[in-house]
Amino acid sequence: MSDHHLRTRMPGAPAPAAAPAPRGPGPRTAAALRAAAPALAVYAAVRALGLLALWATAHASGKDPVVRLSGRWDSVWYQRIAENGYGHTVTLPDGALHSDLAFFPLLPALERGISEVTPLTLGGAGLLVAWTAGLLAAWGIYAVGAQLHGRRTGVVLAALWGVYPTAFVQSMAYTETLFTALAAWALYAVLRGRWLPAGALCVLAGLTRPSAAALIAALAITAAATLVREFRAGGRTGPLLRRNARMLAGVALAPLGWLAYVVFVAVREGSPFAYFEVQAQWGNNIDGGRALAAFIAGLPLPAALGLCAALGLLGWLVVLCVRQRQPLPVLVYTVAIVVISLIGAGYFGSRPRLMMPAFPLLLPPAVALARLRGGWGARGGVRAERATATVAGADREVPPPPGAAERSPVLTTPAQPPALTGSAQAAALTAPAVIVLAVLACASAVFGAWTLLGAGPP
Secondary structure, eight states: OOGGGGOOOOTTSOOOOOOOOOOSHHHHHHHHHHHHHHHHHHHHHHHHHHHHHHHHHHHHTTOOHHHHHHSSTHHHHHHHHHHHOSOOEEEOTTSOEEEGGGSOSHHHHHHHHHHHHSSOOHHHHHHHHHHHHHHHHHHHHHHHHHHHHOHHHHHHHHHHHHTSTTGGGGGSSSSHHHHHHHHHHHHHHHHTTOHHHHHHHHHHHHTTOTTHHHHHHHHHHHHHHHHHHHHHTTOOHHHHHHHTHHHHHHHHHTTHHHHHHHHHHHHHHTOTTHHHHHHHHTTOOBOTTHHHHHHHHTSOHHHHHHHHHHHHHHHHHHHHHHHTTOOHHHHHHHHHHHHHHHSBOSOGGGHHHHHTTOGGGGHHHHHHHHTOOOSSSSTTOOOOOOOOOOTTSSOTTSOOOTTGGGSOSSOOOOSSOTTTOOOHHHHOOOHHHHHHHHHHHHHHHHHHHHHHTSSSOO
């Protein structure tokens, strides 16, 4: 592998030489879409399987599958906001108040806009947004995976996200796919050193879900670490700030969406902490994990042991992400999403869904699956592409380029644009990977149909 494939791109540094790419945004987008086509096809196939399973089981039990996707739980709240604006409050039997101000405005705004210009109902518009955003999220997830570990890993990563245990939510009129799409492309922009687009995507993410705080933290911590590294290397304050002006502008832009909504709720309710009070009324306040511990303690012993094993697996995945030396923005985002999902006092059954945007958790298994031998390609099996970048600047199996030790560990990515180039064989999955993904897709489809036909919210 050439040194060209191992160089890093730091904020403020000129882009290294790369292979000629199509000029203009149109041709580049078309080339990127062609490269991502295998990932999008696999993702669409596994989600279509989930919808097919839901349709078959719903009709067998005399239930409406569309209502299961767009007419229950949070979907109803978003559609009510889209139709009437904010102001609806439900009083529970115990006297607790649930206000629609707990829901962020971007999805209902899109639902309202689409329903105004198309024949779709608000529920249909919500499904259109969710399904379109799911494809955009799979594309962004593929782009991040391909950027870090090659195109085959990108395809597997998108597929694994599509068969996540609560992936059925990706087919619902919820915000998970919209937020994940914005987060994935924001992280990809940071990995490519494009801080202003990353900040703009963070603004939209901040209007979608409160977990945008994890994305904002990822950008801020990465920028701070970069500035500290360059300052310790002897950089003068003035030139350092000018050299990183775009990075600082992107970081300053990132929290504006989230802050705008928090301020909107504060002004509407006449209290500076109104947003947090609304979330507390829904039971979504931060309690440091006490509610989680109490939930586990109240379970029968076999169920408690099973849940502890699941949490142990989650912790192991986080450790693998650290050992994999993922770039700092990716790692911070992932850990922050996991922590936010676990330390809240909300309904426990929703926590796996809340962690679904943490797609980099699936990078270690995606790399392992992509490296399985066997399948269609070279005689005797096809090896997956080796990881071409890590936080330290080089894969464990590839010696680092000269000077890598002096480079920053903050943001290390390959210089080549793997999301735009590469042969079809580079993205082809091996037979063992296909078998594993097929089994996971079937299990995810069955679990999704069973859950959606149940009584509880996901």
